[in-house]
Amino acid sequence: MNTTYLYLLVFAILVGSTDIEVNIVALYPSAPSNGVMLFGTIALSYGVIVSILLGLAGMKALLIALFYQHLKYEPKSLSSWVLIGLVMASLLMSLVFIQLHVH
Amino acid sequence: MGTRKKQETQKMAFSNTEVVFNNLFSLFTYLAVLVGVIVFALMAFLIIKYRERKNSQDPEDTPRLGRIPIVRGHGRNVLITVSLSTIILLALIIGSFAAVDTLLTPPNGTWCYGLYPGYGAQSPLNQDCPRIDVTGHQFYWEFSYPHALPHAPLYTEKYVFRVPKDATVVIDVTSADVFHDFGIIPFKIKTDAIPGRVNTIWFQPYQNGTYLIQCFELCGSGHYYMNATLIVMQVPQFQAWYNST
Amino acid sequence: MSPEQLPARIRRWLYTTNHKEIGILYLITSLFFFVAAGVLALTMRSQLSVPDNHLLSADLFNQFVTVHGLLMVFWVLSPFAFGFANYIIPLQIGARDLAFPRLNAMSYWFYLVSGAAMMMSFFFGGAPDLGWTLYSPQTSFKFTPTIGLNLGAAGLILIVVSITMSSVNFLVTMFKMRAPGMKLKHMPVFPWAILITIFMMLYAFPSFLAALLLLYVDRAFGTFYFSSIQGGALLWDNVFWFFGHPEVYIVLFPAIGVIADAISTFTRRPLYGSKYIIGSMIAAAIISFIVWGHHMFVTGIGLTSTKLYTVTTIAVSLPFDVMVIAMIETLVKARVRLKAAALFTLGAVALFVIGGITGVYLASVALDHALRGTYFVVAHFHYIMVGASIMGLIGGLYYWFPKMTGRMYNEGLAKIHFIFSFIGFNILYFPMFLLLDMPRRIATYAPSTGWAALNLMSTVGGFIFGLAQILLFVNLFASLRRGSISGPNPWEAWTLEWSLPSPPPAHDFDTIPAIAEDGTYHFGNSSGYPNGSGYPNGSKMGNGTVHSHLEGQSPWPVVVAFAAFIFFLGITIGQPSNPSVPVTFQPFWPLVLDGAILGVIALYGYSRERFSVHEETNVESWPFREVPNVKLGIWTFLGAEVIFFGVLIGAYFFVRTNSATWPAVGSLFEVRSGFAMTLVLLTSSLTAIMALVSAKVGSRNGLMASLFATFGLGVAFLYIKATEWISLGANGVFSVANGLPATSYFITTGVHGVHVFAGMLMTLYLLVNALKGRYLKGDYHAIEHFGLYWHFVDIVWVFLFPLFYLI
């Protein structure tokens, strides 16, 4: 595929998922219905929505890193270098959370 | 440890927390001295035995310019070292966990120093028994006692902290301004006094007397004199003092 | 400033980018701070020698205790070690210099000005006076309304910048510029130790930088991260110690490297189990990031957490155990030459054992309920930081002095120096273990406490130790002129630096050395070859070109650092906004502006300067063979940025989970404007990548258009952001004074906005050059590198958007 099209495709996905993010907020248990209701009147629990939002953000970040920062096409040494860093960082973040919540 | 000996150590000690500390500290120190002596003896022995002498020769594998030295060392030795240390360290971890469980879990229900009718020395154990509030200020400690009547204002005193002997004293420590740390030095127990947070510790004083309380976290120019006196009194005296407040 | 106006000798040192000269600068500067901090310490010991003493006021004592700690930890230990690293590591791995020589110079100058800011704090209302750990909330402007603390924070920020630059630099150098055949496993322990140290630096320091930034903003603008009870003490504790524990290993590991290599040299044996030593260092470095809670055992973080931290902390002593045992096993069947350097390094091992064992005491959450905040802790970490680190590094000074100067020091005097240091040290610090009841950092104590005798003893020891160091300086100074000529390899060591003449010529190697499969290596500089001792009969394996020295002079690093210094003076020196109720202070804007302008000019000059760094071909660069140096550097830097933003976001989570209420979604910010900003940034990422595509195909117009669009979208982003900020502020409900939702929003998005702004400056620079027709076809790298940064900034926003607008 022509790289330009690839980049445009990635862009479309990024914008699309942002759209989902914005609209999913309407599904908060008692949110004022200012967004488009995607699933009729289903209300999702707060935790579920937060997880979905963070999941979408993670996916967007991954797309940007893989394609725009072309990690996908870099030598394995570099991409695993970044990966190791990210895994460490997220482990640490989770540790902070454990510490916040385990008493 | 036999009960008798235990009672004796208790008699000598100032508080239950000190007993906990002393026991654990001796365990650590026995092992530390053991390990330390072995390591230092080994080091000294090897240095003396293999020091350079007039006619001594370089070992065969001496690293020399022009060649990366050979790699030597046995994984086995590392394994032995690590295993031995792990055993020692496990003992220390287990001992520490037992000790900290005691230190940080106030016993179920506390003896209310006879302040409330119905809470006696023999029938204590009601969890609702009020605790004493300790608040750090730049640069003094403030102690608030529950009043005998419910909802009556707390009785507050600075600089001096009175408790009855043998009582289980549970204190809630906090701070009104900056980060302090409330430590009763001879009792070997302390906790941080942090604004907006309450940290609970407890102790059982075994001996009448006065003890030094001091702030253990640098909190400003008056930090060094931010201390208070803990007075452990006989129960009747304590009650007499308390009722006079 | 034109270079010609300065006398040549000064100019040489100001403009140098040579790793050896910078190494010397680091060593001298760190020794200067060592003396300064040592004088503070001896004054404190005098104050504490007898009870109820009033030699020093409590205020001054607190300042001394704080500045002493800060100086020793940040301005002495690491720079001392990195002085060696600068000088020795390129020689040891067979590189001609560091990967980015000008960046290296800049690191040094940032280090110097940061120290100046720290020292200046004494003259601006008093130096920081709340302990090197800077505990919150006492650091709020409300409790400490001094410019001195601002300056201290500025000094710390500057040194963190310096450290970050040099860690990226060393990392790239060591991964990418090793001599042909120099596998990682062939490196001596010292470069390994530095490599591992750098990893810890890269992950730990951003956390500290974020903490300092939040602290500064709190103080300057009255935000609430540390002055609120939802953030406050525990937020600081977490972010500080998350950095702080790795930091204590950061100051130790280089010394372990020196110790290990020196022991091998002076015992005449290959290090026993060197791969286990290195493996242990890696293990300890990783674990060091999950033990920080042991500094919070009595903060009430909960029984389960504290037990967890007890286990991790005790576990971290195992790798140290392996290191010590391996070093001791090296002695078996050895031929121990007790030169001064050997005495210092072996002595350091012994003291480290004591420090490590007592660390295990402190790892026990139960014992820590008694020992926390006492002199026992002071004794513990001095046994490690002075006993192991300083003693080890002094060993390194004796070890490498002949290499750096070509002269021998006086061995007898050095041995006396060791004896007095070692005995003085123990008289100084051992009594502190016995003072396990005495609170640390108290200005004086009552006679009734019974602490007087031990304190007096400790003071006596302190003076023995302190005065003994005079012998070091006298010895080295006198030997500079009068020492006997050392020759290239006085210790008959094997590492590559000893194959060069002492001191090595400016260009180090005539030809780059090369290591053959069988482990023999060719020197690369025949003039250094010592007569008849083990020179391999290998053929010439270097790549054969003889380089005249890289001209390596640049005025810009020192100017950039100076501009940063001015800038930081501006933002820290100022007036309380409201003298009667000091809550915030007002920066001194003219100075800020001067610094900023000078900085921009200097950076422009820096980037315009023709400074070619020769990249050797054919070098050993596993595992990053195919990755260009700059790209590796940028990715590494972005890794540090991830931690930095991670901590900012973590702080936001922290205060949010601790707050009972938080404004509902949509009630504060318009989801719409966040959405718009997201679209704008996403589009700018697309244009940035299109710029790269155009550059690669050689379309100048496409490149210009894409860059211009990127710039324009950046403007749009900042415009929407500014409107949002203003409207939130105008509503009054959401000024910075409104509490934590506002605090976290303004700071996090503000820092991100600054990143966007920096990116826009870069696009401008690129645009100017693109106009002149640069970056086309094979010349696209600058565009690519900018893109890496810009996309990263975009990714950050991808997270900030849901975190602030949607949940």
Ligand code: HEM
């Ligand atoms: C065997 C390894 C080690 C263990 C188990 C250990 C354990 C501990 C613990 C638990 C504390 C907290 C004590 C307290 O504040 O109550 C502590 C404090 C400290 N340790 Fe270590 N440590 C070790 C090695 C090191 C090393 C290698 C260094 C430095 C090079 C170091 C420097 C420090 C410092 C500076 C403090 C005091 C921080 C402060 O100012 O409060 N430790 N150590």
Ligand SMILES: [Cu+2]
């Ligand atoms: Cu205090």
Ligand SMILES: [Cu+2]
């Ligand atoms: Cu630590």
